[in-house]
Amino acid sequence: MEQFWEFLSFSEPNIRYVTFGSILLCGSAAVVGSFIFLKKKALVGDAVAHAVLPGVCLGFLLAGNKNPVLLVTGAFVTGWLSLVAIDYISAKSKIKEDTAIGLILSVFFGIGILLLTYIQHSGNAAQSGLDHFLFGKAAAMVSSDLNVFSGIAFMLIIAVVLFFKEFTLISFDIDFAKTIGFPVRRLELVLTTLTVLAIVAGIQAIGVVLMAAILITPAAAARFWTDNLKKMVFLSAAFGGVSGFAGAFISYAAPAMPTGPWIVMVISVIALFSFFFAPQKGIVMKLISRKKMENQIREENILKLLFQLGQKDGNYFQQRSVNEILAKRPFKPKQLISGLARLKKQGFLENGDGRWKFTRAGQKKGARMVKLHRLWEVYLTRYLRIASDHVHEDAETIEHIITPDLEAKLEKLLEYPVKDPHQSDIPYL
């Protein structure tokens, strides 16, 4: 904990740089990644991330040291080459794109590892730390690296802001973009270049192996929270930034740990949380609203049943025991009791010594349910020509989703019928 506060105080200028750098790198990668995600090119991103490794090694071999400009240039060249190779193979041969991606990823990464091993055994003292490019080490970035990487990250964000409309169009409907005369090929070239650059900028902090995660996962997580593209890109950047921040802290607190996996852990937790808890789209929220619906249906069924019993006996406000209700309709006893309790809380029922009866409001709601059920039966027999002995099942479900608006329309359309197809009275309260 103490360590965390010390980290947060940013007393060491290097911590400041590294933290700021990581946030910017991850955030900008997430912004560019949003369009990769929308274009459904996630796997291509992964292949390019792996394919920059041989470039990094070649850059090192050329420079003889870890000159960031040469490393970045090398990475950029092989990253690009891998993209061209994937496109060429899938366009010109019988090999499909997924196979081409798999091939290119492994070939380039394999060559990268070969070169890395060669460099590590070459006896060049400057090579120490080059293996950080595999899994990332944010704290290993010195200010000259940071200048280069942050410069790239800034440029990425500016480019996406500038090309926002164009990237949106080519992600949604590329044929339409071509027909209105947009330079689609060049726009795709720009987006591809930005992708490669985002990967190149991030490899020091995250590493080539896991770079694809920071490109794609923030966008996937953000998609759960919004249907608005601008908001999605913002959220994606924020998620990326948070994981970058976490990565910087870990890198500082536990120097032996590689940063990449930790950044990926953090962004994955954010993604998992979104997957389960995002409003509307999250799985848990969907389950909760389904449960609510089930409860509502059960409550309405109880009220409907009590009203039917009242109609039969001519006394709507008679107290009835749980067994009496169960004898009429086989609810699950536990669910019936919890439903009765909820209805009491809502003010539709009252109870005394284990027996239940309507309040005025409850009677009215019960009457409405019976009315909707019977109106729907009338509608089905009249307008869909369904036999009267076939309409009950359908009405059992439909009665719960008819809105007051539809209710009024139904009444008017059917001209307020008094009897349902089974000659039972339709109550209007």
Add this chain to the structure above:
Amino acid sequence: MIQQVEDPAVEVHDLTVTYHKKPVLWDIDLTLPKGAIIGIIGPNGAGKSTLIKAIMNLIPHGSGYVKIFNRDIDEVRDKVSYVPQKESVDWDFPASVMDVVLMGRYAKLGLFKRPRKADKEVALDCLKKVGMDAYKSRQIAQLSGGQQQRVFLARALAQEADIYFMDEPFAGVDAATETAIIELLREMSEKGKTVVVIHHDIQSAMEYFNWIVLLNMRLVASGPTAQTLIPSLLEETYGGKLTLLAEVGNLMQKTEFTGRDKR
């Protein structure tokens, strides 16, 4: 029955389109009149979409050329609107109805410029014309098939073009949408716009179109509806592929035959 017209909206000259070396359209040569509602009709796999895409220059021509208003397509892009099949895009994309219709203004805006207030008003107006103005803020994933088609149509209207190419606008839409669309097409034609529509149903084609193109890998007919939608020509169109033509096509694919391709 292939009738040519003077001063055509579209001229397709001896166009052959190949897919992986195999010709899918053979020597199409036709002219289409201005201001007409034109139906392109033929069986599945006849190359109807391919023809439109080739006219729009979305796929390369094997040989031949296309002129629109007597110009190269790239010179008149602002006068041409293309409505792709609605299945060609992912409707789960994070965009609203308004966002999609505004895309119809992008050509007029050019690169890097944001839609202006005037563009939004045009877009809203176009949404009104297709009866979708109440849905302008709706997420596109929530639309029905018919509504998706109307949105695509509104986007096309927002382009304010002179000629419209529509790929199966009546596929998978409800009857009300179909009526609304054909009404709109008639209105456009009255204003002198040319509308080219890929269509499946011969019954309604009689009533919808005043010019018909019958297609089955080769051009069977092109002319006024009354003279083209006749049993003998329909039989020729739907009576199956010409087996010799298909065999030659397969042979060209197998032998990597390159004589036809330009480059």
